[in-house]
Amino acid sequence: MSxxxxxxxxIPFLPIYVAAYFLFLYLPILLLPxxxxxxxxxxxxxxxxxTTKWYASLSGNSVMLEAAWNSxxxxxxxxxxxxxxxxxxxxxxxxxxxxxxxxxxxxxxAPLFLPEIIVAVSLLMIVLxxxxxxxxxxxxxxxxxFCVPYAMSVLVSGFEGFDRSLEEASYDLGEAAIGTxxxxxxxxxxxxIVSSLLVTFTISLDEFILAFFLSGTExxxxxxxxxxxxxxxxxxxVLALGTIMLVASILMLTLAEILRRRAERRTQLAHAxx
Amino acid sequence: MSDRAMIQIENVSKxxxxxxxLDDVSLSxxxxxxxxxxxxxxCGKTTLLRSIAGFENPTxxxxxxxxxxxxxxxxxxxPTNMVFQSYAIFxxxxxxxxxxxxxxxxxxxxxxxxxxxxxxxxMVRLSGLGxxxxxxxxGGQRQRVALARALVMRPKVLLLDEPLSALDKKxxxxxxxxxxxxxxxxxxxxxxxxxxxxxxxxxxxxxxVMFGGRIAQIASPKExxxxxxxxxxxxxxxxxxxxxxxxLGEQGNAVSIDAARFGAVQLEKPQGFAAxxxxxxxxxxxxxxxxxxxxxxAPHELSGxxxxxxxxxxxxxxxxxxxxxxxxxxxxxxxxxxxxxxxIGAEIRLAYDPEAFVLLAEDPPVTRI
Numbered sequence: 001m002s003x004x005x006x007x008x009x010x011i012p013f014l015p016i017y018v019a020a021y022f023l024f025l026y027l028p029i030l031l032l033p034x035x036x037x038x039x040x041x042x043x044x045x046x047x048x049x050x051t052t053k054w055y056a057s058l059s060g061n062s063v064m065l066e067a068a069w070n071s072x073x074x075x076x077x078x079x080x081x082x083x084x085x086x087x088x089x090x091x092x093x094x095x096x097x098x099x100x101x102x103x104x105x106x107x108x109x110a111p112l113f114l115p116e117i118i119v120a121v122s123l124l125m126i127v128l129x130x131x132x133x134x135x136x137x138x139x140x141x142x143x144x145x146f147c148v149p150y151a152m153s154v155l156v157s158g159f160e161g162f163d164r165s166l167e168e169a170s171y172d173l174g175e176a177a178i179g180t181x182x183x184x185x186x187x188x189x190x191x192x193i194v195s196s197l198l199v200t201f202t203i204s205l206d207e208f209i210l211a212f213f214l215s216g217t218e219x220x221x222x223x224x225x226x227x228x229x230x231x232x233x234x235x236x237x238v239l240a241l242g243t244i245m246l247v248a249s250i251l252m253l254t255l256a257e258i259l260r261r262r263a264e265r266r267t268q269l270a271h272a273x274x
Numbered sequence: 275m276s277d278r279a280m281i282q283i284e285n286v287s288k289x290x291x292x293x294x295x296l297d298d299v300s301l302s303x304x305x306x307x308x309x310x311x312x313x314x315x316x317c318g319k320t321t322l323l324r325s326i327a328g329f330e331n332p333t334x335x336x337x338x339x340x341x342x343x344x345x346x347x348x349x350x351x352x353p354t355n356m357v358f359q360s361y362a363i364f365x366x367x368x369x370x371x372x373x374x375x376x377x378x379x380x381x382x383x384x385x386x387x388x389x390x391x392x393x394x395x396x397m398v399r400l401s402g403l404g405x406x407x408x409x410x411x412x413g414g415q416r417q418r419v420a421l422a423r424a425l426v427m428r429p430k431v432l433l434l435d436e437p438l439s440a441l442d443k444k445x446x447x448x449x450x451x452x453x454x455x456x457x458x459x460x461x462x463x464x465x466x467x468x469x470x471x472x473x474x475x476x477x478x479x480x481x482x483v484m485f486g487g488r489i490a491q492i493a494s495p496k497e498x499x500x501x502x503x504x505x506x507x508x509x510x511x512x513x514x515x516x517x518x519x520x521x522l523g524e525q526g527n528a529v530s531i532d533a534a535r536f537g538a539v540q541l542e543k544p545q546g547f548a549a550x551x552x553x554x555x556x557x558x559x560x561x562x563x564x565x566x567x568x569x570x571x572a573p574h575e576l577s578g579x580x581x582x583x584x585x586x587x588x589x590x591x592x593x594x595x596x597x598x599x600x601x602x603x604x605x606x607x608x609x610x611x612x613x614x615x616x617x618i619g620a621e622i623r624l625a626y627d628p629e630a631f632v633l634l635a636e637d638p639p640v641t642r643i
Contacts, residue, residue: 163360163362165358165359165360165362166362166364166365168329168356168358168362169356169358169362169364170364170375171328171329171348171349171350172327172328172350172354172355172356173355173375173376173423173424173427174350174376174379174380174427175350175375175376175379176348176350179379183375184364187366188364188365188366265365265409
């Protein structure tokens with residue numbers, strides 16, 4: 001490692017490259033909140049003064065509120081469903097040894113690497129072939145398929161190394177099965193579960209392609225935003241909405257990461273030896 | 275230690291398919307005894323301990339704990355508590371909460387609970403660390419928390435599953451002394467599982483040596499070291515020189531044998547001894563052979579030459595070739611007199627005591643799987 005740090009010092013352009021990289025990555029995202037407070041309907045410099053009217057206009061926009069409500073329902077359902085499925089999968093992967101275990105783990109993770117639009121088109125074909133009407137339910141099912149791998153990877157890192165002797169110690173000290181689950185298992189893995197709920201909720205909130213294909217006449221927020229972009233006058237409102245979603249996502253993901261690390265520390269500590 | 279049996283294990287077997295983890299094990303452990311289950315990994319010692327705790331369900335047999343047949347009881351209904359190899363400290367609780375974990379179900383008054391937790395922490399010398407989180411503890415401290423958490427329940431039997439194996443050598447030796455002192459102080463039955471023969475020798479009132487799911491010998495540390503019953507037990511407990519010898523005759527409880535260059539020696543017959551072929555195996559511990567210097571004379575001497583030498587600080591291990599013996603002999607000499615300076619190839623004389631030989635019974639054939 002020290003050899004590498006030594007060598008890096010001789011590349012003078014490296015700091016410039018790093019700065020350019022981060023500017024390219026985050027400047028567009030930074031522009032979003034800046035223009036959302038700009039007192040003009042166009043997104044051009046110079047800025048025309050500070051305003052919160054775009055935010056105020058959101059609260060009176062019933063179509064947008066409807067879409068936000070849809071997103072909330074979908075987000076909560078998807079996070080619950082995919083976390084429950086993820087718990088089952090993560091427990092099977094970390095606790096038991098069975099034939100086809102690696103294949104099962106790989107297949108569960110696969111949707112992460114499949115082109116989302118292909119998944120969306122296939123799901124749409126199946127839903128239509130089955131004669132099911134497009135609704136929030138179809139969005140929930142589609143996004144759950146997509147979110148289980150995320151849930152599982154968060155949960156596996158929380159469950160991995162959950163020392164079975166913790167549960168045995170609890171039985172040994174006089175506690176029965178239900179008490180052991182409540183007093184030991186749940187508290188030790190709870191941070192990982194909460195973290196999985198937050199991650200999957202955030203993904204569902206931002207997810208566009210599946211929602212676009214499967215939502216029918218009930219748009220979620222990203223689908224609503226996509227529809228609004230056709231009208232230049234609606235742009236500042238979209239920017240304000242986008243800013244709120246951005247901040248909410250960052251907060252939730254940060255919290256999720258903190259919890260995930262705590263879960264990892266807890267379970268690893270249990271058998272970390274001196 | 276009383277004569278009353280605290281644990282009685284009767285004909286316990288545990289099969290995993292056709293694999294016999296425990297093969298018809300019977301033994302009895304007295305109240306207040308420090309008892310060790312010693313053997314290599316896979317010998318069944320941990321399975322036996324976990325059967326006593328209730329985490330394994332033997333296929334056959336019965337285990338009585340304080341007279342109560344216990345195999346039908348779940349772990350939480352048995353008067354035993356366990357110190358796990360990984361310590362299994364609850365990571366989301368602090369030290370005091372860990373120790374109080376089992377007490378919560380007893381619905382004690384807050385003062386009583388606090389007092390018992392405090393007493394338990396005092397006992398393992400962790401007073402004042404009650405508020406520490408598990409991740410702030412060293413390995414030795416975690417081990418003490420695990421001990422306190424089990425002892426605070428006032429079990430009739432404390433089960434220890436390789437409790438010292440994760441500690442470094444110096445700390446392990448300290449904890450051995452402490453464990454022994456603690457057991458004498460609380461006076462309850464301790465059952466220790468270990469693969470470390472020195473640990474078993476230093477701590478136990480009695481040791482059961484296990485191989486292949488069976489008990490090979492149960493005896494006091496001194497007896498098991500000095501009078502191992504079979505070659506495998508002798509070998510597991512430490513260094514041993516093995517010799518093929520011929521039986522000359524038997525008189526009552528004694529056998530006289532011809533131990534090659536060591537001459538004729540009279541030995542006590544071990545339990546279950548049957549000299550069918552007329553050939554037997556005898557053994558002598560390396561430290562029972564002694565170097566003779568210059569004018570030293572001994573009633574029983576042999577001469578040989580040093581084939582190899584290894585320096586261990588306080589002692590030197592010598593390998594000595596003797597004409598007429600198939601295998602060279604191992605010896606352990608203290609370095610007080612310069613054994614560490616003897617060159618390889620040096621001609622030496624050694625003394626032995628014919629009483630130090632042990633007659634070893636044949637090991638039972640391995641019948642697992």
